[in-house]
Amino acid sequence: MSGIADMLSAIGRSVCGGLTGIGEATRLMGRLVVLTPAALARFRLVADQIFFLGNYSLAIISVSGLFVGFVLGLQGYYTLQRYGSSEALGLLVALSLVRELGPVVTALLFAGRAGTALTAEIGLMKSGEQLAAMEMMAVDPVRRVLAPRFLGGLIAMPLLAAVFSAVGIIGGWLVGVALIGVDAGAFWSQMQSGVDVFKDVGNGVIKSLVFGLTVTFVALLQGYFCQPTPEGVARATTRTVVMSSLCVLGLDFVLTALMFSI
Amino acid sequence: MQKSRHDLWVGLFVVIGAAALLFLALKAGNLLSLSFEPVYRVSARFDNIGGLKARGAVKSAGVVVGRVTRISFDDKSFQATVEMELEQRFAFPKDSSVKILTAGLLGEQYLGIEPGASDKTLLAGDVITQTQSAVVLETLISQFLFNKAADASNAPAGKP
Numbered sequence: 228m229s230g231i232a233d234m235l236s237a238i239g240r241s242v243c244g245g246l247t248g249i250g251e252a253t254r255l256m257g258r259l260v261v262l263t264p265a266a267l268a269r270f271r272l273v274a275d276q277i278f279f280l281g282n283y284s285l286a287i288i289s290v291s292g293l294f295v296g297f298v299l300g301l302q303g304y305y306t307l308q309r310y311g312s313s314e315a316l317g318l319l320v321a322l323s324l325v326r327e328l329g330p331v332v333t334a335l336l337f338a339g340r341a342g343t344a345l346t347a348e349i350g351l352m353k354s355g356e357q358l359a360a361m362e363m364m365a366v367d368p369v370r371r372v373l374a375p376r377f378l379g380g381l382i383a384m385p386l387l388a389a390v391f392s393a394v395g396i397i398g399g400w401l402v403g404v405a406l407i408g409v410d411a412g413a414f415w416s417q418m419q420s421g422v423d424v425f426k427d428v429g430n431g432v433i434k435s436l437v438f439g440l441t442v443t444f445v446a447l448l449q450g451y452f453c454q455p456t457p458e459g460v461a462r463a464t465t466r467t468v469v470m471s472s473l474c475v476l477g478l479d480f481v482l483t484a485l486m487f488s489i
Numbered sequence: 490m491q492k493s494r495h496d497l498w499v500g501l502f503v504v505i506g507a508a509a510l511l512f513l514a515l516k517a518g519n520l521l522s523l524s525f526e527p528v529y530r531v532s533a534r535f536d537n538i539g540g541l542k543a544r545g546a547v548k549s550a551g552v553v554v555g556r557v558t559r560i561s562f563d564d565k566s567f568q569a570t571v572e573m574e575l576e577q578r579f580a581f582p583k584d585s586s587v588k589i590l591t592a593g594l595l596g597e598q599y600l601g602i603e604p605g606a607s608d609k610t611l612l613a614g615d616v617i618t619q620t621q622s623a624v625v626l627e628t629l630i631s632q633f634l635f636n637k638a639a640d641a642s643n644a645p646a647g648k649p
Binding site for chain 1: 498501502507508510513517518
């Protein structure tokens with residue numbers, strides 16, 4: 228009898244815990260939305276975060292973009308030449324990068340490169356009781372610490388995704404045109420006739436904005452509500468990567484279905 | 490205003506990001522081919538439009554002179570109505586004909602305008618009546634097979 232009661236209470240506890248987590252997340256989101264315009268007034272803090280999140284990610288993003296472009300060029304050529312339409316290589320590379328791979332892979336790398344750093348930083352601030360000390364001095368930690376990071380991530384992510392796509396297209400060009408010998412004119416002209424500025428490039432930018440918001444928010448949330456112990460910070464950092472990757476992939480499906488449905 | 494040692498690098502990062510966006514818009518996308526020329530709208534009716542899509546090109550002598558804006562179905566005449574925007578600077582005779590052509594063997598389909606000989610020109614809202622529908626590959630193949638079959642059945646009857 229007590230076994231069933233224990234089980235029921237365990238279920239209830241986990242459901243309550245989950246709902247509390249969602250509630251906390253919503254409350255933090257609301258405060259961030261309210262406080263983010265205020266962060267614009269002290270843009271130096273935001274600029275420092277753009278430097279921390281964006282500049283440091285630039286190397287990994289551009290190198291990954293280059294190699295993804297190489298692979299797209301090789302694989303795309305292999306498939307397209309079977310149907311005698313290897314001139315469409317540019318279109319294939321550009322569309323897959325701008326629509327999908329650019330925003331998604333950048334978001335996954337951004338979660339690993341910048342999201343973890345955010346979570347660990349804020350988690351350590353919390354375990355070092357710096358956030359509590361700020362509150363004691365009547366400084367709102369959400370306003371002073373979290374909002375600039377949120378805005379910084381929001382600005383850095385679309386720029387990084389654009390760099391990824393651009394470098395990837397150059398990578399595809401290097402493999403397709405310089406290495407394999409696809410006609411350069413056809414490569415660019417097919418790309419230009421098939422890629423729409425607003426429908427493809429614009430929607431890619433919107434996607435990367437949404438992913439930037441998601442990844443940065445998950446990272447801040449995990450850091451802000453982590454257990455203030457070394458294990459707690461470690462767990463929160465792991466959860467940041469897992470949760471933000473899953474959110475990005477799930478959201479990508481929803482966004483793709485909304486934007487590119489025929 | 491206080492100077493930050495990061496300003497230079499943040500500026501560089503933003504410039505690189507903006508340059509990448511510009512590259513995507515200009516080199517990969519077709520921002521340059523967006524035209525803000527004044528246009529006039531005409532429409533045409535087709536028995537079959539094949540794979541023609543909205544935003545498809547309208548060409549005359551191979552040069553793009555406009556875009557397809559809307560494709561709809563008319564349930565009175567059971568025909569497709571294709572609306573297109575032609576650039577104002579190009580005037581076409583009123584008896585011009587339109588046909589649906591294909592770029593290459595399997596490429597995308599576009600409208601081709603064949604100029605007529607009339608002195609009057611097409612005006613906004615006009616309906617082009619002389620049209621030629623898309624060539625549907627399946628119809629061609631079935632016609633070809635049908636002819637073959639007819640030949641084959643005629644041949645034995647021809648020589649008793």
